[in-house]
Amino acid sequence: MPLVPGGAARGPRQRVCYAAHRGRYAAAARADRPAVAVTTRRTVAGMHVEGGQKYRLAFPRAKGEDLDQDEAYFLLSEAGEQTRIRFHDYREIYRRQGLYEHLFYDRLKCSSPMKVAKILESAVSQSDTHFTELRVLDLGAGNGIMGEELSKVGVSRLIGIDIIPEAEHAMYRDRPRVYDDYYTVDLTAMSAEVREDITSWSLNTLCVVAALGFGDIPAQAFIEGVNLIDTPGWIAFNIKETFLDRRDTTGFSKALRELILSEYIDVYHMERYRHRLSIDGEPLFYFAISGRKKADIPPGFLDSIGAST
Numbered sequence: 001m002p003l004v005p006g007g008a009a010r011g012p013r014q015r016v017c018y019a020a021h022r023g024r025y026a027a028a029a030r031a032d033r034p035a036v037a038v039t040t041r042r043t044v045a046g047m048h049v050e051g052g053q054k055y056r057l058a059f060p061r062a063k064g065e066d067l068d069q070d071e072a073y074f075l076l077s078e079a080g081e082q083t084r085i086r087f088h089d090y091r092e093i094y095r096r097q098g099l100y101e102h103l104f105y106d107r108l109k110c111s112s113p114m115k116v117a118k119i120l121e122s123a124v125s126q127s128d129t130h131f132t133e134l135r136v137l138d139l140g141a142g143n144g145i146m147g148e149e150l151s152k153v154g155v156s157r158l159i160g161i162d163i164i165p166e167a168e169h170a171m172y173r174d175r176p177r178v179y180d181d182y183y184t185v186d187l188t189a190m191s192a193e194v195r196e197d198i199t200s201w202s203l204n205t206l207c208v209v210a211a212l213g214f215g216d217i218p219a220q221a222f223i224e225g226v227n228l229i230d231t232p233g234w235i236a237f238n239i240k241e242t243f244l245d246r247r248d249t250t251g252f253s254k255a256l257r258e259l260i261l262s263e264y265i266d267v268y269h270m271e272r273y274r275h276r277l278s279i280d281g282e283p284l285f286y287f288a289i290s291g292r293k294k295a296d297i298p299p300g301f302l303d304s305i306g307a308s309t
């Protein structure tokens with residue numbers, strides 16, 4: 001039985017809290033109080049000031065070329081102590097309000113949410129659909145930066161998903177009015193109840209920004225995301241350029257390459273761009289890709305291409 005009567009008719013801010021922590025964060029978001037983060041942000045000579053928090057961070061002295069992107073780290077000075085935090089230790093980063101923005105946006109000049117929103121607009125503009133009709137699933141949503149970007153352009157519904165509760169907590173703390181609902185869930189181990197609840201939003205668009213590869217969202221979770229949206233639907237994501245290189249023989253790369261060229265997705269727009277800088281100031285190039293979902297991806301897809309992970 002659907003958790004929300006009416007399914008697709010479900011409107012914004014109707015929340016179904018089946019886990020205690022979701023109820024707590026949702027209640028905080030519903031409370032009529034001003035958003036804290038975005039309005040109080042400024043940067044002063046290497047120090048980020050956001051919501052009253054100050055951060056002083058440094059990158060390691062040695063060149064970091066031999067570190068994989070997910071192994072890169074920075075040194076955070078707090079109360080006279082220096083802590084080493086990996087870029088992919090999102091739990092530690094989200095716990096500190098404004099640190100994610102300072103690290104990736106102020107220092108490393110990340111441009112991906114804006115770029116992916118733009119190429120989604122580019123794809124949708126090639127059809128009769130209006131951008132405002134989009135009902136978006138933001139997978140790997142973190143503390144809501146992509147959601148904020150999409151809400152500036154205006155979409156009909158916006159649902160966030162992330163795998164760690166710290167992301168949901170940070171989103172309700174930093175951008176409480178951006179999403180209609182937010183789920184902390186592993187899409188590869190989703191209960192029937194959660195699947196039904198997400199499906200009741202009648203989502204028609206999947207966005208995945210800065211969250212594919214490097215031990216983040218695996219191919220199977222991406223496929224689950226594609227299958228959670230309607231057919232036809234819209235898809236927009238970014239991926240490091242090396243993942244599309246045939247010399248990368250990992251199951252993840254193979255799966256992404258095959259999917260892009262498959263009968264399940266029509267690519268409308270693909271663009272190489274600078275995602276952000278590395279800690280050594282080198283540009284990191286990604287592809288932003290948008291297109292149309294043509295059909296659900298069948299359960300045996302990864303096995304059929306020899307890419308099960």
Ligand SMILES: C[S@@+](CC[C@H](N)C(=O)[O-])C[C@H]1O[C@@H](n2cnc3c(N)ncnc32)[C@H](O)[C@@H]1O
Pocket residue numbers: 090112113139140141142143144145146161162163164167185186187208209210211215216217218221
């Ligand atoms: C670099 S952050 C990107 C956040 C946001 N999309 C942005 O552009 O600011 C990557 C996010 O992906 C999430 N993530 C990693 N693996 C995931 C998975 N299997 N399912 C859902 N989210 C995942 C992480 O928790 C993290 O919040």
